[in-house]
Amino acid sequence: MKKILFLTLAAFATAAFLGYRYKAPEPELLTPSCYVSCFNADVREQFRVEASTQAFAMMHETPLYYKLESPTGVPVSFKAADGSTAMGYEIRSKTKSNKWVFVIQEWWGLNDYIKRESETLSKELDNVNVIALDLYDGKVAATPDSAMKLVQAAKTDRLENIIKGAIAYAGSNAKIYTIGWCFGGMWSLQTTLLAGKQAAGCVMYYGRPETNLEKLKTLNCDVIGFFGNQDKSPSPEMVTKFEADMQTAGKKITAYKYEANHGFANPSNPSFNKTATEDAHVKAVAFLKEHMK
Secondary structure, eight states, X not given: OHHHHHHHXXXXXXXXXXXHXXXXXXXXXXXXXXXXXXXXXXXXXXXXHHTTSHHHHTTSOOOOOOOOOSOOOEEEEEEOTTSSEEEEEEEOOSSOOSEEEEEEOBTTBSOHHHHHHHHHHHHHSSSOEEXXXXXXTTOOXXXXXXXXXXXXXXXXXXXXXXXXXXXXXXXXXOEEEEEEXXXXXXXXXXXXXXXXXXXXXXXXXXXXXXXXXXXHTTOOSOEEEEEETTOSTTOHHHHHHHXXXXXXXXXXXXXXXXXXXXXXXXXXXXXXXXXXXXXXXXXXXXXXXXXXX
């Protein structure tokens, strides 16, 4: 009798657990209306909040291991705008140049994949200095959970101070071009805004767009963007609105949209889309070369 009662209770417990499992909704990204009502209008803070959610983390599969062999760049340090030390990975032009490409990391941090991208750009672009900014102050994530913690710790004021310090490090005569992915896609555009009249070209891969029209009106250069139609952040709707906002602000953006997911251009991403990545890379390099003439 006790055995029958135990089996009955176990069956009920299993059924209850399975019922909860199948009824529990998947985590969802924060809605635009929630951003308006719950947070300030700064898209950088909005992204930081969203990137701290499980739903956003689920968009990023744990990256495959990648190690850069025989790096040609060197670690550098410079003074951030607040007087503290900031860091980066730099490949200098063989001849003196006032052209600088700022490479902005994904939410994983300044890892070897970003260093490789920096070296590729250095080889494909003529007479240009390339510096990948370390926005996590030496920390790198290997899992979505650890990346969430680094995003939470990356305060907007600190990121601005690093970027302003890098602009000063490049010099007042520097022409600044930016490129970044995901977290770095958003900060590629934000770096361009911070660079003011020194900004000369902006490349953003699936980064959250700026929504403040007054800020967009201050842009000093053209923007090229690469986005995935299967992406949820930014969604295709957000990209379409960005295009409309740029037109309203009197600025030029060229947006390319692929049948791909978030993070499609990272070969260490299990969802890597080789065809989209190669097409986007050719277009990005051509854009930079055209704006460096």
